[in-house]
Amino acid sequence: MDVEQTVQQARANLNTLTGNLAFDTLLSGVITFLVCCIVIRIVKTFMTRALGRASKLDAPIKNLIIKLVTTLLWALTIIIVAGAFGINATSLVAVLSVAGLALSLSIQNLLTNFFSGIMLLINKPFKEGDFVELGDKLGTVKNIGFFNTVLNTPDNVAIAIPNGDLTSAAVKNYSREPNRRVDLSFSASYDAPTAAVKRAIEEAIAMDSRILPEPAPFVRLLSYEASSIKYVTRVWVKNADYWDVYFDLNEHVRETFEKHGVEMSYEHVNVHMVQ
DSSP: OHHHHHHHHHHHHHHHHHTSOOHHHHHHHHHHHHHHHHHHHHHHHHHHHHHHTOTTSOHHHHHHHHHHHHHHHHHHHHHHHHHHTTOOHHHHHHHHHHHHHHHHHHTHHHHHHHHHHHHHHHHOSOOTTOEEEETTEEEEEEEEOSSEEEEEOTTSOEEEEEHHHHTTSOEEESSSSSEEEEEEEEEEOTTSOHHHHHHHHHHHHHTOTTSOSSSOOEEEEEEEOSSSEEEEEEEEEEGGGHHHHHHHHHHHHHHHHHHTTOOOOOSOOOOOOOO
16 A cells, blocks of 8 residues: 555656646657757758858858847747747746846846947948057957957057947047058258258158159148257058058158258257357
8 A cells, every 4th residue: 555655646746747748748849849950950051051142241240140040049949849848938938038137137248248249240440450549459450259359469469358348439440441641740950941851851752652642742841849840741651551651751851861961950959158
């Protein structure tokens, strides 16, 4: 009698754990799950091929779309399979909603960086390989991730910047436009005629074939300083030639100043003795 009662109690416990699942209900749930897995695989394959032909979309955007759709399909699969097993889908959705809210609050910063990364990929203020200034950071963009953007500084230091910081920071993209202007200023003595100084600078400009003829180079007297006269020089170059022209023009101007007898003045004080 005790053995029979024990068996009956075990059966009751099993029924409680399985929710009185019948064999046909269990089979239906398993089949439903397998069908959902096949559908997800088919949809993912179709989307991968379709997005592969979309040349205007960047690879990170394509991957994001595939991941979001796949995640949504798996969420629907959980609800559908739960219904097939006889679980109340409404209650399950409510539980998942509460769990999702709790999770979103705990990873709020991660979500901010994630959605900021999506906005960066959509708006495209810069792309990989661009030389940019992000806030107070300067460097070449190596990777734009969903949570942070990696810059390589000119001295080859990798800096990972959270995407959430970039949405509110000033972004200067030095690589977006094909041409860029080189701005330099040179100081000459008050004794040097303005025409001679301008002629020397213009000769230095003519020595460099990388300087574009249009817009035309600009050389003018800028200001009268305490110990010298400052001349501003502005020339346009291809973006890739910017730094080479910047340094070469500085060196060429010194050569032409010497050739034309123009003294490069420096800070000094003239003392006049009055008897």
